[in-house]
Amino acid sequence: MSDPLTYFQYRNGILSAEELSLEEMASQFGTPLYVYSKEAFKNPFHAITTGLAGLNHLVCFAVKANPNLSILSLLAKEGAGMDLVSSGELKRALRAGTDPQKIVFSGVGKSASEMDEGLAHPLHSFNVESVSELRLLSARSRAAGKKTRVALRFNPDVDPKTHPYISTGLKKNKFGLQRAEILEIARNQKLYPGIEVAGLSIHIGSQILSLSPFSDAFLKTKKMAADVESSLGKPLQFLDIGGGLGVRYRNEKPPTIAKYTALVQKNFGSKSDVRGRYRILLEPGRTIAGNAGVLVSRVLFRKSRKNKDFIIIDAGMNDLIRPALYQSYHEILPVNEDHRKGKSRKCDIVGPVCESSDCFASDRPFSDRVAEGDLVALLSTGAYGMSMASQYNSRTRPAEVLVDGSSYRLIRRRETFEDLIRDEVVR
Numbered sequence: 001m002s003d004p005l006t007y008f009q010y011r012n013g014i015l016s017a018e019e020l021s022l023e024e025m026a027s028q029f030g031t032p033l034y035v036y037s038k039e040a041f042k043n044p045f046h047a048i049t050t051g052l053a054g055l056n057h058l059v060c061f062a063v064k065a066n067p068n069l070s071i072l073s074l075l076a077k078e079g080a081g082m083d084l085v086s087s088g089e090l091k092r093a094l095r096a097g098t099d100p101q102k103i104v105f106s107g108v109g110k111s112a113s114e115m116d117e118g119l120a121h122p123l124h125s126f127n128v129e130s131v132s133e134l135r136l137l138s139a140r141s142r143a144a145g146k147k148t149r150v151a152l153r154f155n156p157d158v159d160p161k162t163h164p165y166i167s168t169g170l171k172k173n174k175f176g177l178q179r180a181e182i183l184e185i186a187r188n189q190k191l192y193p194g195i196e197v198a199g200l201s202i203h204i205g206s207q208i209l210s211l212s213p214f215s216d217a218f219l220k221t222k223k224m225a226a227d228v229e230s231s232l233g234k235p236l237q238f239l240d241i242g243g244g245l246g247v248r249y250r251n252e253k254p255p256t257i258a259k260y261t262a263l264v265q266k267n268f269g270s271k272s273d274v275r276g277r278y279r280i281l282l283e284p285g286r287t288i289a290g291n292a293g294v295l296v297s298r299v300l301f302r303k304s305r306k307n308k309d310f311i312i313i314d315a316g317m318n319d320l321i322r323p324a325l326y327q328s329y330h331e332i333l334p335v336n337e338d339h340r341k342g343k344s345r346k347c348d349i350v351g352p353v354c355e356s357s358d359c360f361a362s363d364r365p366f367s368d369r370v371a372e373g374d375l376v377a378l379l380s381t382g383a384y385g386m387s388m389a390s391q392y393n394s395r396t397r398p399a400e401v402l403v404d405g406s407s408y409r410l411i412r413r414r415e416t417f418e419d420l421i422r423d424e425v426v427r
């Protein structure tokens with residue numbers, strides 16, 4: 001199990017990514033800067049595949065968690081497939097060298113042209129979330145002279161007990177198909193001549209911190225699969241059990257990957273009631289990327305109020321939106337270990353963006369030694385960090401660096417002002 005500091009530790013008093021000092025990275029590439037650890041991506045991926053040994057399975061990294069081409073390429077080289085939610089992500093996955101047969105095209109709102117793009121490659125399958133989508137996909141697939149494998153996304157109505165914005169498997173959520181709709185489709189498969197109903201998929205939410213929602217969802221999915229099979233008159237080939245396993249940001253105790261995969265084995269493995277007869281697809285994003293990156297930022301100003309200080313850093317909500325969007329917690333550490341000593345004061349650590357929600361931590365105890373010009377690192381920002389970054393306030397997006405032991409590579413250069421205005425005209 002990785003925690004925020006597994007791959008980012010103090011070495012000789014300086015917070016480092018694997019063997020490289022973040023101070024050195026910051027002086028070379030500037031701040032704000034995303035720094036990733038290669039090992040940190042590889043380890044959870046291999047923990048999943050090891051835990052699922054003996055079970056026919058495919059781990060598809062959820063591209064949206066961290067779509068950088070170098071990250072996708074490193075995972076593809078390790079054998080990962082990819083889970084996509086747009087044609088942009090499809091292009092990225094292919095550009096990064098992913099085997100198309102390991103690609104799953106998910107997403108609640110694919111356009112016809114996105115479908116056509118997907119259909120142009122021998123993808124593993126499409127996950128379909130509405131009857132209208134199925135009708136359109138069937139027609140496009142037929143027009144392309146294909147019979148396309150789909151999994152119907154089943155909304156199992158389980159509460160993942162996570163933040164409402166990242167819960168997706170409740171009846172009230174926009175995602176997936178209801179039981180009755182799925183059975184109706186299965187009974188009338190011939191209405192959709194361009195597709196083959198070959199599986200079911202679920203994805204109940206993100207940052208899930210206990211096994212019981214998964215357990216409930218797996219049971220409901222198996223029951224649903226049996227019902228679909230009797231309506232279809234033939235067995236399903238695969239079940240896509242989605243992503244969602246939480247990681248540690250602070251003091252959460254998410255189930256270990258080993259416990260999670262043991263639950264998958266128990267439900268779907270050779271000794272389970274379904275005797276390993278389904279290929280199992282997984283779509284982890286955060287589990288693989290969450291603790292694989294940090295955002296390094298420099299303190300611009302520090303100002304004192306009676307009962308707290310404001311520490312204004314050069315990273316803003318445009319660079320990392322999770323705290324503003326989901327009230328999420330990120331550990332923030334001074335890069336220089338000496339700055340952890342000293343007297344602790346209550347601080348708001350905020351960005352430069354003109355929004356009150358541009359706040360990374362409020363009333364957080366922080367050392368009075370951290371001064372203007374010093375570096376801090378926002379931990380656990382490998383997933384949904386750079387991926388959700390924007391140019392709000394006309395801020396250029398950060399650079400990204402991938403560290404491998406004591407070597408490193410710039411995997412995305414810092415955006416420039418020219419990048420920002422490239423598609424605009426003055427008239």
Ligand SMILES: *Cc1c(COP(=O)(O)O)cnc(C)c1O
Nearest residue numbers: 062203206243244283284285286
């Ligand atoms: C976002 C998403 C995932 C990944 O979720 P994590 O919580 O990052 O594991 C997987 N599948 C689908 C369909 C998604 O939308």
